[in-house]
Amino acid sequence: MLEAEPTNAHALARALPMSKRWAHEYLKHLHSLKQIHIARWDKEIGEREKRHAIEVWAAGAGEDAPRPPADGSNARYKRAWNAVKADEERHDRLKATRRVRRRIKSGKPEIASAWISNVFSARASQL
Numbered sequence: 001m002l003e004a005e006p007t008n009a010h011a012l013a014r015a016l017p018m019s020k021r022w023a024h025e026y027l028k029h030l031h032s033l034k035q036i037h038i039a040r041w042d043k044e045i046g047e048r049e050k051r052h053a054i055e056v057w058a059a060g061a062g063e064d065a066p067r068p069p070a071d072g073s074n075a076r077y078k079r080a081w082n083a084v085k086a087d088e089e090r091h092d093r094l095k096a097t098r099r100v101r102r103r104i105k106s107g108k109p110e111i112a113s114a115w116i117s118n119v120f121s122a123r124a125s126q127l
Helices: 009-015 020-032 073-086 088-105 109-126
Strands: 036-045 048-059
Touching: 009 020, 009 048, 020 036, 020 048, 073 088
Parallel strands: none
Antiparallel strands: 036 048
8 A cells, every 4th residue: 555655644544444543553663664754744634634743654765855843832823713713693692792702891891781681682583
């Protein structure tokens, strides 16, 4: 399988009747015997982006690709914020919550409480 194209432990586990853990251990064993090497590191597996990079193994004794650094908190925050913005209802709800908190912090809780009751009554009537 590795001769045809580089692959990771997840794809190997799907192709063979073994768990991801055993596939990863087997790949590490082959790596220690210098039969395979790390061709590259991927952060995206399918549709879900991963925080840590995953090894992509290739056949043959070669030079391992350098491991990229893990994402910092800014990159994770950006991904999370983009996910919130992609969901319009969730984004509106978050913005409304921030406005209410700002009003409470500024010392105008009566405005905030009236606004909250209006929002929840409107939402309840939509259901």
